[in-house]
């Protein structure tokens with residue numbers, strides 16, 4: 007009979023490792039002496055020390071080779087929120103996550119760290135210093151968030167100390183940094199089209215934006231603290247920069263850093279939200295005839311016009327979390343990393 011090799015604690019897999027957060031996570035894991043298997047539907051880079059497995063996480067047979075002899079799995083794959091594709095979110099974030107859990111159990115993985123989202127408690131109204139005991143949103147702001155809630159519950163409920171399968175969920179918020187395909191590119195595209203002149207509401211709303219390396223740090227701390235006797239088993243943790251900033255100050259700093267004008271004119275929140283809702287409904291009704299994607303979706307307007315910042319006290323207490331990069335340094339490094347998005351480039 008073949009002897010089963012005990013998975014090495016320094017051998018891990020990153021599902022979604024070709025993405026923005028996933029790749030930063032892989033780089034840090036390599037620095038810390040881990041050997042890494044990446045599983046992703048696409049391969050976006052090649053580095054020594056990483057084995058790539060291309061496939062769909064909804065396919066258990068495709069996942070299993072990537073999890074062989076692995077003791078720790080990070081699951082940070084998801085369709086992009088902007089895709090607004092309900093069926094895709096349900097397939098990948100819900101059914102796919104069930105498949106990931108089954109595959110981990112079959113491959114005798116000991117620890118699963120999920121990238122959830124702080125948005126799982128956000129309903130489009132103010133959250134100030136929200137803690138993890140806030141209830142899940144009853145009316146999530148979009149299908150993406152709806153499926154992230156189910157995904158988080160599935161992973162946390164799968165935590166089983168008796169069977170030696172431990173899980174934890176990290177809830178970051180507004181991740182930014184070099185190679186982010188979302189926040190800065192969308193912002194610059196909006197500015198280039200002359201649509202970043204307006205501040206939605208009075209501009210005083212505070213929001214968390216989290217530099218990607220802090221999010222990575224939170225994931226690795228969680229993985230390294232995940233033991234049977236640890237309080238973190240089966241729990242969610244907010245990971246932020248712990249420096250809430252006015253949403254429009256953050257946007258302005260990035261825009262000005264890249265050579266664009268900061269937004270100046272105020273528009274009432276209710277008016278912009280109402281218009282965004284109307285446009286979104288129109289885009290749904292007209293979808294069979296014409297396809298258009300409004301920039302100011304109700305979700306983005308809600309995120310831009312309300313307070314939503316979260317306490318990361320629990321992560322500090324249970325796993326000694328402290329951001330490793332300040333917001334100021336994070337913004338500077340991010341701005342420098344996008345020379346091609348500078349005004350006039």
Ligand SMILES: NC(=O)C1=CN([C@@H]2O[C@H](COP(=O)(O)OP(=O)(O)OC[C@H]3O[C@@H](n4cnc5c(N)ncnc54)[C@H](O)[C@@H]3O)[C@@H](O)[C@H]2O)C=CC1
Pocket residue numbers: 021022023024025026027028045046047048061062063064081082083084085086098102121122123124154177178179180181182187188
């Ligand atoms: N970007 C943000 O501000 C925030 C992101 N998150 C979460 O962080 C995680 C990572 O997000 P990002 O790096 O920003 O996104 P990303 O789009 O850069 O990366 C996601 C990766 O998942 C892969 N993927 C998607 N469907 C797949 C499938 N069926 N099978 C295998 N791989 C698949 C993609 O190819 C991509 O490489 C996601 O779970 C997201 O929900 C949470 C809070 C905020």
Ligand SMILES: CC(C)CCC[C@@H](C)[C@H]1CC[C@H]2C3=C(CC[C@]12C)[C@@]1(C)CCC(=O)C[C@@H]1CC3
Pocket residue numbers: 087122123124125179180181188189192193196301302306307309310
């Ligand atoms: C057009 C402008 C009003 C806004 C441009 C910036 C936005 C693209 C981003 C501002 C806050 C971001 C954010 C996310 C995506 C990009 C923004 C809307 C998430 C929805 C990404 C996935 C999550 O889990 C939550 C994030 C909240 C903040």
